[in-house]
Amino acid sequence: DTEVTQTPKxxxxxxxxxxxxxxxxHMGHRAMYWYKQKAKKPxxxxxxxxxxxxxxxxxxxxxxxxECPNSSLLNLHLHALQPEDSAxxxxxxxxxxxxxxxxFFGPGTRLTVL
Amino acid sequence: xxxxxxSPQSMFIQEGEDVSMNCTSSSIFNTxxxxxxxxxxxxxxxxxxYKAGELTSNxxxxxxFGITRKDSFxxxxxxxxxxxxxxxxxxxxxxxxxxxxIFGAGTRLAVHP
Numbered sequence: 408d409t410e411v412t413q414t415p416k417x418x419x420x421x422x423x424x425x426x427x428x429x430x431x432x433h434m435g436h437r438a439m440y441w442y443k444q445k446a447k448k449p450x451x452x453x454x455x456x457x458x459x460x461x462x463x464x465x466x467x468x469x470x471x472x473x474e475c476p477n478s479s480l481l482n483l484h485l486h487a488l489q490p491e492d493s494a495x496x497x498x499x500x501x502x503x504x505x506x507x508x509x510x511f512f513g514p515g516t517r518l519t520v521l
Numbered sequence: 522x523x524x525x526x527x528s529p530q531s532m533f534i535q536e537g538e539d540v541s542m543n544c545t546s547s548s549i550f551n552t553x554x555x556x557x558x559x560x561x562x563x564x565x566x567x568x569x570x571y572k573a574g575e576l577t578s579n580x581x582x583x584x585x586f587g588i589t590r591k592d593s594f595x596x597x598x599x600x601x602x603x604x605x606x607x608x609x610x611x612x613x614x615x616x617x618x619x620x621x622x623i624f625g626a627g628t629r630l631a632v633h634p
Binding site for chain 2: 452463497504513514517
């Protein structure tokens, strides 16, 4: 299995809703990442988990809450989002940290906040 | 902070033409990565470069790691319609003891049959 899977593919939510994005990989990778990508822009790093511990938080607002239940799973909990948070959310994994191996990306979750 | 300057921003070419895009930085990189992203999908790695001067091919794609370690280019030969997409260069930078990837702004490629 050489892929990163993400669910759901699309998500529409209101500003008062609570939802979660899920990511899974079975490549034995020890680093997992959340990126946010706006239209016509490159991916922007949000969080990095290394060996199931949060190692980088790129000053992301607290309405985004990451969780790494085990080495294969990564969640992103969403609460009280704003319309400007609408974007493609990408999960990625790598065998080591950036620079020690390349990152595999999932297909993304297209999030729309109404 | 460190930045990757990617050019051109977009290209419109005829099928069969060759394509060249590049990335430069004011800082040294130890790794250069080239990704392609199709609409509505995540980026897919095309080529990874780990050594200055390295020239690597993947089918019709060829990429080089610049000798100065501050630049890289990607060439696509004999383009076909499925080459359409956004191409990103990327490289790792240090942040608080950890490395993370930064991306160029992307080159949007359109191929006309």
